[in-house]
Amino acid sequence: MSTHKIAVIPGDGIGNEVVPAAIDCLERIAELHSLDLEFTYFGWGCEYYARHGRMMAEDGLEQLAVHDAIFLGAVGSPEVPDAESLWGLLIPIRREFQQYINLRPVKTLDGVASPLAVKNPIDLLIVRENNEGEYSEIGGRMYRGLPEESAMQTTVFTRLGVLRAAHYAARLADSRRGQLTSATKSNGIVHTMPFWDEVVAETVREYPEVTLTSELVDALAAHLVLKPWTFDVIVASNLFGDILSDLGSSVTGSIGLAPSANLNPEGDFPSLFEPVHGSAPDIAGKGLANPVGQIWSGAMMLEHLGHPEAAAHLQAAFESALRDGFGTRDVGGTSSTSEFTAAVLTAINTLA
Ligand code: ATP
Numbered sequence: 001m002s003t004h005k006i007a008v009i010p011g012d013g014i015g016n017e018v019v020p021a022a023i024d025c026l027e028r029i030a031e032l033h034s035l036d037l038e039f040t041y042f043g044w045g046c047e048y049y050a051r052h053g054r055m056m057a058e059d060g061l062e063q064l065a066v067h068d069a070i071f072l073g074a075v076g077s078p079e080v081p082d083a084e085s086l087w088g089l090l091i092p093i094r095r096e097f098q099q100y101i102n103l104r105p106v107k108t109l110d111g112v113a114s115p116l117a118v119k120n121p122i123d124l125l126i127v128r129e130n131n132e133g134e135y136s137e138i139g140g141r142m143y144r145g146l147p148e149e150s151a152m153q154t155t156v157f158t159r160l161g162v163l164r165a166a167h168y169a170a171r172l173a174d175s176r177r178g179q180l181t182s183a184t185k186s187n188g189i190v191h192t193m194p195f196w197d198e199v200v201a202e203t204v205r206e207y208p209e210v211t212l213t214s215e216l217v218d219a220l221a222a223h224l225v226l227k228p229w230t231f232d233v234i235v236a237s238n239l240f241g242d243i244l245s246d247l248g249s250s251v252t253g254s255i256g257l258a259p260s261a262n263l264n265p266e267g268d269f270p271s272l273f274e275p276v277h278g279s280a281p282d283i284a285g286k287g288l289a290n291p292v293g294q295i296w297s298g299a300m301m302l303e304h305l306g307h308p309e310a311a312a313h314l315q316a317a318f319e320s321a322l323r324d325g326f327g328t329r330d331v332g333g334t335s336s337t338s339e340f341t342a343a344v345l346t347a348i349n350t351l352a
């Protein structure tokens, strides 16, 4: 029996609906695959903030550190500024645990219509550098000595930071169709992006089976809309990866479907698994939330913990429920969150 300690943070809004749905599925999968998943719940998020003035316990990072993985719903609320909720929980976790890869699969699913006229199935992975780049805290407002009030923000790429993201992406491409696309903007951003290009190219040379294409991010965004099926693995800096992965998740049908993993690939620290969507206050508490993004994130967690068969089983189960016509309102269906989850549980049993 493999034992894994998993920290569960349902968070806010629909996080409290989709996390229990995904845990039900994970528990059934664990039973069938003889895994011992030990879930410990942490009631952190915006309600906690209202009571304690902080997003998580003061020693929150130490509490999380003893776990093998973190399973997060969503954090955010209209009452708490995004900067507080993000910088009070998610960003400290990503940085403390060196989750330097944000991995987001983009895949068309049978039974879900894409908003685009997609000619071929889409199956690509977006690898976003998650720890540095454009989201640095270096910069500020300038008032004195300048003709105008100004603001500046510095992008920081370290050789190690770019190198390890490029290695991760190249290894993935090597295990798939061998095509790696790197998002750049070295025609306009003349210091940091050429450095990114250089380090990515050097790294990918170590993978003879991988073909690297460096593409300007504006053209790449257009191609993601016009011919998304031509991509295999995309590697991008923090900001570009953020934008491209939201674009990616919308071309396959609904933001409610999209999963993500914040990975520390070496396993020195816990990795975090969460759906791409937020707390969706507009539909919270109504049983309308699509749990697929959360369930799929659970499958990514199983894969990361070294259980590819259990992961594939869970993946096949939600894909089968969608193919059979079950689906929440955002994908054109009529199922409630719990009805859809019941269909996934049935498929888990059928596919066992
Ligand atoms: P946050 O600030 O927490 O990111 P947000 O409102 O910016 O929240 P989302 O929560 O992702 O962003 O919501 C964007 C839109 O997508 C909303 O209309 C929401 O209802 C819808 N949505 C998000 N997640 C789901 C889901 N799992 N199922 C159905 N609809 C969803």
Ligand code: MG
Pocket (backbone or CB within 6 Å): 278
């Ligand atoms: Mg948002």
